[in-house]
Amino acid sequence: MTTPINPKNYIEGLNGIRALSAFLVISAHWPGYLLSLKFGWIGVNIFFVLSGFLITRILLQEKKDTSLKKYLANFYYKRSLRIFPLYYAFLGVFSVLIILSLNIPSLLNNETFKGGYNAVTKDMPYYLTYTYNLKINFRYLLDLGDSSNQFFGHLWSLAVEEQFYLIFPFVVYFASVKRLKHIIIGILIICPLIRLWSALYGIHVFEDRYWLGEFIYSNTFCQADALATGAALAVFNFKLVKPYLFLFSMILICLTVGIINLIALRKSGYFLVEGKSLGFNFPAFWFVQQTKYLFVNIRAFYSYTLINVLAVSLILPFVKNKPIFLKFFKFKFVDYLGKISYGIYIFHNPIIAFLIIALQSFGLNNLDEHPILQVFTFILYLFVVIGISHLSYQFFEKKILYLKHKQTPMLAS
Template sequence: MVNTSKIQENYFIQLDGIRFVAVSLVLVDHWLAERNVIPLGVLGVTMFFVLSGFLITRILIQSKLKDEKTGRSPWFSVRQFIVRRSIRIFPIYYLTIFLCVIFNVPPVREQLIWCITYATNIYIALNQRWMGVIDHLWSLAVEEQYYLFFPYVILFLPKRYFLKIFFGMIALAVLLRLFLHLNHSDWMVQYVLMPTSLDAFGLGALMAYFFTFHKESTFKTLSKTMYLLISFGLYVSVLFYEKFGFENPHNIAYTVIERFFAALFCFFFIINAVTGYKGLAKVFFENGVVQYLGKISYGLYLYHNFVYNYYHTPQTSITLRILRKIHQYLPALADSFAFQFFYFSALTIFVATLSWFLIEKPVNSLKRYFNY
């Protein structure tokens, strides 16, 4: 059950716990791919998209209401949004790309224009192949492309169109994935493009709309645990269907249906965090370690592939050379599932912590100059 009587207005403490869960799912999927058969990475990325849809839409709606109240131009809010998002996202992203160029991390030099323009997802879709240790940047490209048009939708269109637009985004994504599937497009195309991800963003936007305009009715009703359990059951059912109902692993359930039900589960999962989980879930989501790792989740996501990726990390990488050195003295420990996960986690957290305190936190403090 959830506490629906204390919905926070400006900061949702448990959402850092959601970020921790989302990034953990991606890390497990990339680090332990040979042991894991559940699409945890897809679920983690989808969770980030739904969360972004909620937070970004809520910020933009608040800006729109402020614009209407004060009579200021929507362009003020557009500029404010762009500047604040740029401050948060660009510094460590472009620092990472710069270091990859300096140390010649493939394929960054060869595909530099795709990297610096946040278009790696388009490159993957066009060429139908991943990009090595930078393949995870596709989801950051999707988010950035989403930011290119969505602020104008909220800030310039009347509020009476919002629900139609959000439901339209959801329908468009599902229908577009279905169209691509029926036309035998490679599964990567459905997976990495921004328009095919709009159902997750649309569900997040719906959440923000209900929170802002129907908090004590629709939003409160949707936060009931029953809906969370039903959505989880539907998601698991789709996973079983795609696993055992088809010979081809990239079937219609995987390329078209799963993403929607993953987003639907994330919708209810996040709604309950906004209203506030109670009991053991509250203890978990508000735990200090979980909160901290949620705060640095952007860095964890950005850097984790450079620490290790089951599919792309060469045996000559320094992380694997260190692991082999440990294996020489403690073979049983180095070969264990738990130690390898701890080892990769510790390295990633260390790098992300340095990034947070030396770059992200100081730069983020500049955002206070761009408040209302």
């Protein structure tokens, strides 16, 4: 087995993968059917796998000849500088915008606006503590009320990451490389089994099947294998002979499984899954209706794993210095989109929310009735999201990131 990769060695192309993932998520959330990719939610899992790889790589390097105090202080200090400032600034600014918008009478009956207002007034403690996914997980069991909203609903994924990284740095520090490999393999086996048990048990117990799909999608124990898949890339010495063959094989496998599921769902009279999803529609819908096909009913068991391996087929070639589509992924604009992808992810949903509210104020409730307008609106939307993310990165995030190179305050004192 090889020594873990030095995190100081910059890997070209990974920013491009971030950009691709961000675009997939944006497309999944786009309100018009014409320009939406219904399988775009897989971008979140690609983010998870990439994050697991990069963070584990850093942790393995930093634990060498370092005390636990210094190791943890360095990790959490740098992690906090990257994640917290923009996250909390975003919550503050958009909460204020929503509160100020109460002065506009026409918004008071707008469902999109009301969702945002309820999020600010009822769910803010969950957002502030990175526990919003727990609100989703337990809303049905504890009667916590509906948690869906267009403004902040996407923040569940950041909650999953932060919860995982509360524990994983300790695992990396105290475990030998050999033991860490065993732990990662254990996570890769146990998480799909948790999803399988949740699916088989849940469909017979819970009436709210949509919530069951949401639960599995947003639960840290159900998604931890995505982060562990990335960790495996940092720990194991995977051989890669033909990167393009690996990628296209995974695409073919995913397409085959998805289309088989799609055909089976249609034969069962289930039409909540669109053809554009290629059989990978939003996971919250996976349990709404059961079919006579067991492999369809338990697709949460294997579909997430397939997507995680698909993410590996994108990332591993760059890790092994056998990059694929390098001209695209290292193209300056694409690379820069990857650099600002955190901002793109943070801002994309609330901007969609304001866009929906604006369109509805003009009586445009269905963009698909106006295809030319939809294309124009989508292009304008991309300009706005990228523009705001660019300004955020250049004038806010970048200035804070410079502090990462300074000594951790806890250690300096």
